[in-house]
Amino acid sequence: xxxxxxxxxxxxxxxxxxxxxxxxxxxxxxxxxxxxxxxxxxxxxxxxxxxxxxxxxxxxxxxxxxxxxxxxxxxxxxxxxxxxxxxxxxxxxxxxxxxxxxxxxxxxxxxxxxxxxxxxxxxxxxxxxxxxxxxxxxxxxxxxxxxxxxxxxxxxxxxxxxxxxxxxxxxxxxxxxxxxxxxxxxxxxxxxxxxxxxxxxxxxxxxxxxxxxxxxx
Amino acid sequence: xxxxxxxxxxxxxxxxxxxxxxxxxxxxxxxxxxxxxxxxxxxxxxxxxxxxxxxxxxxxxxxxxxxxxxxxxxxxxxxxxxxxxxxxxxxxxxxxxxxxxxxxxxxxxxxxxxxxxxxxxxxxxxxxxxxxxxxxxxxxxxxxxxxxxxxxxxxxxxxxxxxxxxxxxxxxxxxxxxxxxxxxxxxxxxxxxxxxxxxxxxxxxxxxxxxxxxxxxxxx
Numbered sequence: 001x002x003x004x005x006x007x008x009x010x011x012x013x014x015x016x017x018x019x020x021x022x023x024x025x026x027x028x029x030x031x032x033x034x035x036x037x038x039x040x041x042x043x044x045x046x047x048x049x050x051x052x053x054x055x056x057x058x059x060x061x062x063x064x065x066x067x068x069x070x071x072x073x074x075x076x077x078x079x080x081x082x083x084x085x086x087x088x089x090x091x092x093x094x095x096x097x098x099x100x101x102x103x104x105x106x107x108x109x110x111x112x113x114x115x116x117x118x119x120x121x122x123x124x125x126x127x128x129x130x131x132x133x134x135x136x137x138x139x140x141x142x143x144x145x146x147x148x149x150x151x152x153x154x155x156x157x158x159x160x161x162x163x164x165x166x167x168x169x170x171x172x173x174x175x176x177x178x179x180x181x182x183x184x185x186x187x188x189x190x191x192x193x194x195x196x197x198x199x200x201x202x203x204x205x206x207x208x209x210x211x212x213x214x215x216x217x
Numbered sequence: 218x219x220x221x222x223x224x225x226x227x228x229x230x231x232x233x234x235x236x237x238x239x240x241x242x243x244x245x246x247x248x249x250x251x252x253x254x255x256x257x258x259x260x261x262x263x264x265x266x267x268x269x270x271x272x273x274x275x276x277x278x279x280x281x282x283x284x285x286x287x288x289x290x291x292x293x294x295x296x297x298x299x300x301x302x303x304x305x306x307x308x309x310x311x312x313x314x315x316x317x318x319x320x321x322x323x324x325x326x327x328x329x330x331x332x333x334x335x336x337x338x339x340x341x342x343x344x345x346x347x348x349x350x351x352x353x354x355x356x357x358x359x360x361x362x363x364x365x366x367x368x369x370x371x372x373x374x375x376x377x378x379x380x381x382x383x384x385x386x387x388x389x390x391x392x393x394x395x396x397x398x399x400x401x402x403x404x405x406x407x408x409x410x411x412x413x414x415x416x417x418x419x420x421x422x423x424x425x426x427x428x429x430x431x432x433x434x435x436x437x
Contacts, residue, residue, distance in 0.1 A: 046318060047244040047247070047388045048244075048388050049387075061386055061387065062248070064388055068244070068245030080390070081390050081392070081395060082270070082318070082395060083325075083395055086323070090337065109342075121295060121296060121297025122271070122294055122295035123295070123315060123345075124317075124318050125318040127339045127343065128317050128339045131338050131341075132319075132338075158344050159343045159344075160343065161342065162343070163342075
């Protein structure tokens, strides 16, 4: 199992029956395929609908996801304008959003929308999602290509939102954030606590009930 | 409902001028009136300020205006799918104002709804708050975001009746219904035109009273 699949499988365990969920572009879009069979969720798409589904058959006019790619609508889907879409998001009607991240810090701050001078794609809907969703989970690889920790004491990059992230899932483990501290809740298979600490640039508390990552589904 | 709103394509070009502020519906081009964008290109309209969700792709939607250097400024939430926007921004040829998508929607809604602005928590504690008024309501911090309006709104609809009642198709709706309120002149490019009364009043998404001009999509 590659690290992206590991992360997607673990995040899928966080989604409960009946949840309204918004998944960011990239890794988070892998999550639905790892949902337990008895769990039904509703996916929200910020371009204006509830009931996002996989593309089945030919692309239909106007049916695209928030990445602009052809997608499907499940039976019972609902379409609306952008103000309504973001009223859902900002107004706390989305139970969970799962987004990728560049950096997350121990205060729950997230940076995932720009690297000054290098990458300035714009925030799109990310700032509203991170501000308004009831629970924000960041799903990302633990380190950069150069091996630098993405879990930090203080984000160095421009923030997406302040103090909104409560959980981070990486290929090394599951981390809670509470009262200004990262707490290691679960470790990935065959990964030691020392290894995780060595690859994390922020102080790390280890939960009393530390356990292996829950991946069954 | 007897005002003539349906116009021909050669009349469309007379409605545009250099330096205008133009809102356009669409999300990565889906819901953008491509025919109206083409007229802006053909007529050589320049120095535009464009307001919409994103700059689409270099050959799609308003991305085409950016590619041809017709925009002076864009106010959008995302430019990542159009590398030319970033290139022109870095070269100093294009001003880019990035706005969180939900804030942009609300600013346009305010502009059309007679509101003086909106308080949003989005952007608090980020660079988005720079230069903006902050207010604390019930202990929570908000940014004051001001209304946005345009000279012209360019909409794309699936269907219109001859009075101008509009129906959008699927996720091509996005910003279109909001912009219909927020511009001095509202032009809708539509795929189908039906008689007044053929659209069930319950199904109307943008009321005719907001729409000034209708043009039938070429090749539709």
